[in-house]
Amino acid sequence: MKIALIAHDAKKPEMARIATAYQEILAHHELFATGHTGQVVTDATGLPVHRFNSGPLGGDQQVGALVSENQMDLIIFLRDPLTAQPHEPDVNALLRLADVYDVPIATNAGTAEVLLRGLARGLLAFRQIVHGDESRHE
Numbered sequence: 152m153k154i155a156l157i158a159h160d161a162k163k164p165e166m167a168r169i170a171t172a173y174q175e176i177l178a179h180h181e182l183f184a185t186g187h188t189g190q191v192v193t194d195a196t197g198l199p200v201h202r203f204n205s206g207p208l209g210g211d212q213q214v215g216a217l218v219s220e221n222q223m224d225l226i227i228f229l230r231d232p233l234t235a236q237p238h239e240p241d242v243n244a245l246l247r248l249a250d251v252y253d254v255p256i257a258t259n260a261g262t263a264e265v266l267l268r269g270l271a272r273g274l275l276a277f278r279q280i281v282h283g284d285e286s287r288h289e
């Protein structure tokens with residue numbers, strides 16, 4: 152499955168911890184990330200990550216583009232709720248698209264752990280059904 156990893160600056164240490172803790176699960180999947188987050192994940196785990204632009208330079212929108220093509224299966228987006236982001240509209244657009252396409256999305260570490268453990272247990276298999284019905288949003 153395709154997994155997007157995104158973390159605002161204050162949350163990058165947390166993303167590194169999650170990626171390290173769940174490295175064995177993540178290793179079975181195709182990883183995508185916004186620019187700096189991807190570097191953090193690779194540095195922490197050595198896992199290959201497709202890196203998009205940095206978030207403020209369009210990275211969230213690049214992830215969103217894959218979501219809109221039903222090509223993203225899980226998103227972990229550790230948002231910083233205490234700091235205003237210059238690209239807040241892009242952040243909101245990605246959250247909206249995740250809801251449009253029924254893509255599981257975790258916006259904090261607690262939910263991220265639940266989703267990753269669920270992924271390992273095969274609980275996200277419904278995404279394959281979604282892939283088999285690409286026409287539903289046309």
Ligand SMILES: O=C(CO)COP(=O)(O)O
Pocket residue numbers: 157158159160184185186187188189204205206207210211238242
């Ligand atoms: O700003 C971000 C998401 O909105 C994250 O971007 P970076 O991973 O490039 O820091």
